Every structure is written in structure tokens, then in C-alpha cells.
Amino acid sequence: MSDRGQTLYDRLELRADASAAEIEQSYRGMLAYLGAGSMAMYSMMEEDEIANLRLQVQEAYDTLKDPERRAAYDRSLARGSEGYPSLMIPASPTDTHVTVGHVMARTIDTTAAALPPRVMPEPTVARPPVESTPSPARVASAVSVVPVAPVVPATPVTSVAPVASAVPAIQVTPFVPVAEPAPVAVASIRSQLVTAPVPAVPASEEPASELPVAIEKVAALPFGGTPALTPRPWTPPPVHASPRVVRRLAPKPDAPITPETEFTGAYLRRLRESANASLDDMCEITKVGKRYLRAIEDGDFEALPAAVYVRGFVVEYARALALDPSQVAKSFMGLYKRFKGEGG
Amino acid sequence: MSQGAQTDSTDARSVGVTPTEGAVTPTSAPIASGVVTSTGINKGVIAVGGGKGGIGKTLLSANLGVFLAQRGHRVVLVDADLGGANLHTCLGVKPPNTTLSDFVSRKVDNLQEVVTPTSVPNLGLVSGALDVLGAANPKYTQKLRILREVSRLQVDVVIIDLGGGTGFNILDFFLIADHGVLTVVPEPTSIENAYRFIKAAYYRRLKTAELAWNLRPLVEEAMNERSNQGLKTPADLVSYVERRDPAGGARLREEIERFPLKLVVNQVRTPEEERLGVAISEACRKYFGIHMSHLGNIPFDDAVWQSVRKRRPVLLDSPDSRASRSIIQIAGALGLGG
Numbered sequence A: 001m002s003d004r005g006q007t008l009y010d011r012l013e014l015r016a017d018a019s020a021a022e023i024e025q026s027y028r029g030m031l032a033y034l035g036a037g038s039m040a041m042y043s044m045m046e047e048d049e050i051a052n053l054r055l056q057v058q059e060a061y062d063t064l065k066d067p068e069r070r071a072a073y074d075r076s077l078a079r080g081s082e083g084y085p086s087l088m089i090p091a092s093p094t095d096t097h098v099t100v101g102h103v104m105a106r107t108i109d110t111t112a113a114a115l116p117p118r119v120m121p122e123p124t125v126a127r128p129p130v131e132s133t134p135s136p137a138r139v140a141s142a143v144s145v146v147p148v149a150p151v152v153p154a155t156p157v158t159s160v161a162p163v164a165s166a167v168p169a170i171q172v173t174p175f176v177p178v179a180e181p182a183p184v185a186v187a188s189i190r191s192q193l194v195t196a197p198v199p200a201v202p203a204s205e206e207p208a209s210e211l212p213v214a215i216e217k218v219a220a221l222p223f224g225g226t227p228a229l230t231p232r233p234w235t236p237p238p239v240h241a242s243p244r245v246v247r248r249l250a251p252k253p254d255a256p257i258t259p260e261t262e263f264t265g266a267y268l269r270r271l272r273e274s275a276n277a278s279l280d281d282m283c284e285i286t287k288v289g290k291r292y293l294r295a296i297e298d299g300d301f302e303a304l305p306a307a308v309y310v311r312g313f314v315v316e317y318a319r320a321l322a323l324d325p326s327q328v329a330k331s332f333m334g335l336y337k338r339f340k341g342e343g344g
Numbered sequence B: 001m002s003q004g005a006q007t008d009s010t011d012a013r014s015v016g017v018t019p020t021e022g023a024v025t026p027t028s029a030p031i032a033s034g035v036v037t038s039t040g041i042n043k044g045v046i047a048v049g050g051g052k053g054g055i056g057k058t059l060l061s062a063n064l065g066v067f068l069a070q071r072g073h074r075v076v077l078v079d080a081d082l083g084g085a086n087l088h089t090c091l092g093v094k095p096p097n098t099t100l101s102d103f104v105s106r107k108v109d110n111l112q113e114v115v116t117p118t119s120v121p122n123l124g125l126v127s128g129a130l131d132v133l134g135a136a137n138p139k140y141t142q143k144l145r146i147l148r149e150v151s152r153l154q155v156d157v158v159i160i161d162l163g164g165g166t167g168f169n170i171l172d173f174f175l176i177a178d179h180g181v182l183t184v185v186p187e188p189t190s191i192e193n194a195y196r197f198i199k200a201a202y203y204r205r206l207k208t209a210e211l212a213w214n215l216r217p218l219v220e221e222a223m224n225e226r227s228n229q230g231l232k233t234p235a236d237l238v239s240y241v242e243r244r245d246p247a248g249g250a251r252l253r254e255e256i257e258r259f260p261l262k263l264v265v266n267q268v269r270t271p272e273e274e275r276l277g278v279a280i281s282e283a284c285r286k287y288f289g290i291h292m293s294h295l296g297n298i299p300f301d302d303a304v305w306q307s308v309r310k311r312r313p314v315l316l317d318s319p320d321s322r323a324s325r326s327i328i329q330i331a332g333a334l335g336l337g338g
């Protein structure tokens, strides 16, 4: 079950010459047990381990289902940059717990690597309506009840794509070798990402994921151009313009939020409390560990992991409160960096 | 009848592993299966477990028995449910006078003598497992004797209805079976119990298997390392052994692949639940390294509880019900449909 050196094909248990139909079929088959609504793996592993595996499969599928991205990936494989290293943070062999973003991945095997926070959206097509039968109610709360899409044979890839296919296909993908060391590259993509406008997608293609997605559009972002950052008052986008459906709270700020508003941990906590949400609620919505949420609210930077993760957490936090994620992240990360700068 | 049944043991009706298979397959020689190598003459032992009560173990055992008996197989049902022996009720017979304890106390020498007839021709019942196996510490030799005799019963098929737990007694019965059938219902608690059962059975099998001399210490080491090395699944354990002894690891893997696990999902109501069996079996293959084939589903069907009230097997009470038809399909999936 080693992840290191595992190719995207390995993750989907496919050979490198797999057809589009095989990719689709394998992915559907895996979703049947890895999907957020599936009971099949209940108690077999920790929920976060399952989520981590789900991410890996989703990542593989997202790349391989797209002919252009697949071709680019194949070229990088041929060049010998095996695996899919750019998003992976190798775990130290002695670690049994590797904290990666909001995924607390217990390595299954000592060579396992983990991923930064990314969450797989659920496919939307062919999803049966949530049944009115009492069956979902019998599912423990730990298991979300999104019905798993049935295994569909080789349908055209575009029609079942769970991720917004309206995103312009840009050839630059995370696995394309870059001059920088991979983790740095990821960090830079990520920092662009959270400030990047999210392209609107047709409502019909929205994944009905209950899970927040931090950097699902990584692959669609060019390396070079940082989108211009013009501070402007944040208006939450209409739901259909978002590529994800996240449960949002309705905070009641005591003063209107302006581009100048500073998002300290304490202020975030006040906003959360004004929305009548407990830390546990926040934890459930954002999937960020309570420990980290508390550290964010306490401004306890010491207790927080590397910037790249903290940014991910804060983005999720902001989303949950229907705030402008980029403004919140920028503001909070400014404080974080100032602290780290002082600390050494 | 007995002659006919034995001579056609190679046809489609034959129940999986024949008693001599372990001896004639050279690769399997160093690793014998289970506690007791089945040396009986019957075609097969089916054990039905699941680590939990109320999930259809008795429903499946009783009705598989009825169906196979109707097809002319000689079948003995063994009620080994410690906590809730109720096969006799499901079959509408009084609690039998002679029980397994008579065999254990050597009042009778032959297990065959404690088989009581039922209303279904060809279908016998061994009851009273309760007091024997429920004893705090049944003597190991006693248990071996029961296990040995069960697999030697002069019949075609033995079906053991196991209790809900994962204790050694239950597991050892499960492990002598040619078909270890797990039932689950689509509820997290049931799935949790099933995985607990699978793991326990698996480790029990490794513990009791006759491993090649050089493999035994490694496996024991791996089992001891389980908690502190994060060897959480059977697959991890095999990887652990494989890293230290590639050839031995490969043999172990082979052994594990032969673990005769089968899955039945009961009380299925929705299309999503219909797909659960395949999903579980895939997850098991991928993350446990265990092959557990999905035999089929039994729908939730009012005919089932209605038949239970009448103390009649649903297959007799309502042969055309969806539940009955699904059980017949499951027999087919076991290779016993003919």
C-alpha cells in the first residue's frame, strides 16, 4: 500500500494504456467504497485515512480523464519523474501520524506519503435523488449520506466529470517538472489559488460535495501570472457560481466588513459565535481539526503548522462564514508571517 | 443416495474445497488451513457468521438447508449460536432431546446419533451447542473432537449457524468451513462487526495454521508488532512478513487469498444498499488483501418475519417471495444451485 512511486495509474489500479472507459469504470468502482456516502469501509480505517485515499483517487481521476492532462502526465512519467510527487509530502518513516492540512493521515505503511488538504467533490451525474426511504437515517452521523453514484459504463467523460469542466484547460499541471523544488511550487500555486477568481460553472455541473475544497483548481492555474489583487468589498458569490456547495454560517458582524477589516483570530471567533456556531460545528463544516481551529482563534501561531496549511485552514474557515477567503487569508497570514518573522 | 451423492462430488454441486485438496496441492502443503484439516467425506461445510445478532444468520442457514435438502442433498444444520440457539424454532421443531452435549459427555459416540430429523426430508439438525460451547473454557481437545466430527458427518453438506460473537470457539468453527459466509445488514454497526470478525478470523487462522517452520516466527513477530508498527490490516501484516522474507510472504499471501470468505448482504432496501456487497468486497480486497466474494443480497421482505412468526422457513412458507428467490440464488453462487 505504498504511495511513494505510485503512479496515477496505480492509484486507479490501471495499466498505463488504460482506455477512457476503463478509467471511468475503475474510478466509479472505487467511489463505490471510497465515496463520502459509502458505508463499505466504515470502521475499516479512520475517517481521515479514507478521506486521504479518496483524495488520491480523485486526483488521479481528474488528471487521467482529461486527455490533455493525461498526455502531459504521461510525458512526465516517460521522463522518469515517476509518481505524482508535487503534491506529496513524504512522511518520515518513523511517523505514524503525519499532519497534512486538515487530513490527519495515519500512514498505513511506513512509506506512505500524504497530501495537503484537498477534497474530492462527489460526482453529480447519475446520482440518485436522496431517497425518502428511512435508510440514510440508519447511517451513523460519522458517515455522510450522499448516495454514491451507480457504476455507469463508459459514458462520455465530459458528461460525468465531477469537477467543473468549464475551467479552461491549461496545460500546466502540478506534475510538470518545474525549476523549483516541488513543495515550493505547490505552495506558490496554492497561494495563487486562494486569491484567484473561481470561474463560474453551469449549475448542472456542480458537485454536491459536502466537503470544502481548498485547492481543487490547482491544476488549472498557470504558474506564472498571479492574479491581480484589487481589494474590493466582498460579496458572496451566488451559489451556482461556486464549484462547490459548502454549508455556510451567517455571522452578524457588529461593524460592516470592509477591505480594511483585520481578521485576527479573536475577530474570527467573534464572527463564529455571532453565527451561533460552536467550535465543533466549525470543525464539522471545515473538516479542519479542532486543535487548529482553536489555535487560529487564539492566535496561537506556535501551535500551527506550516504556512501553506494554515492558509488552507483559514480559507476553509472563511468559506464557512461566507467571508471572502482571500481577504481573510491575506489578513490572517500577514499576522502569522509577522509572528514567524519575529520568531526567527 | 449416499453413493450417488459421493460419486458426483466433482460436478457443479460439489461444495468447494474437497477434503483431499490440501494434500494434493504441493504449494499449499506447508500451510494447512484452519485448526482442523477437514478429513471428512462430506462435500462441504458452510459456516454462517457475522459478529452480531439479528442480521439473518439463522434465516440464511435454515433456508439454505431447506433448499439443499429439497434438491436431494443430505444436509445437517448445526446450531452453534451460543447466545440464541433458535434454529429449531425457525424450522418448527421442538428442542431436540439429544444434543451436542450428549456427544461431548460421550453418552453417544457418534455425532451422527445426535442428529434429529426435521419436517424436511434430508434435513437434520444438531442442537444444543449452547451448553457445550458456552462453557467458559471448553477443553481444546473436546472442541477438536466436535470440529473433527462435524466435518466427518456422513452427509453432503453441513451448515453451521454461528453465534454473534468473535470468540475463539466461533472462529474455529468458521475456520474449518469450506465456505465462511458472513452476513451483514446495511448498517454501520453491522459492517463494523463484520470487519472485526474478518480480522479476528484472519489472525486466528494465521495463529493456528501450520505454517512452514521458517515462517512461523516471522508471522508471530508481525502479530506482536501489530499495535506498535501500525500493522492494522491483514495486508499490512503480509507486507511486514514480505519485507523480511519475500518468498515466505508470497506463500502467506497465497494462503490468505484462499481464505474462503463469502459475503451476503441482508435486509437490502435501496439500490445503494444493493451495491454495498460489491463495495465491501472490493474494499476488503484492496485494503485487507482478503478475497471475499459477494454471494448476493437478501432483500428486506415482509415474508421473512411473517414466516418466522409461523415458525416455518420462508422457503416453505412463501417460496416465491423475493427473499426466498434470493436465497436460492445465493445457493447457486455457492455452487450448490444444481
Ligand SMILES: Nc1ncnc2c1ncn2[C@@H]1O[C@H](COP(=O)(O)OP(=O)(O)O)[C@@H](O)[C@H]1O
Binding pocket: B052, B053, B054, B055, B056, B057, B058, B059, B060, B266, B267, B268, B298, B299, B300, B301, B302, B304, B305, B308, B323
Ligand atoms: N431479509 C429480511 N427481511 C425481513 N426481516 C428479516 C430479514 N432478515 C431478518 N429479518 C428479521 O430479523 C430477525 C433476526 O434474523 P435472524 O436470522 O434470526 O438473525 P441472526 O440469526 O443473525 O440473529 C428475523 O426473525 C426476522 O424477523
Ligand SMILES: [Mg+2]
Binding pocket: B054, B057, B058, B059, B081, B084, B086, B161
Ligand atoms: Mg440466529
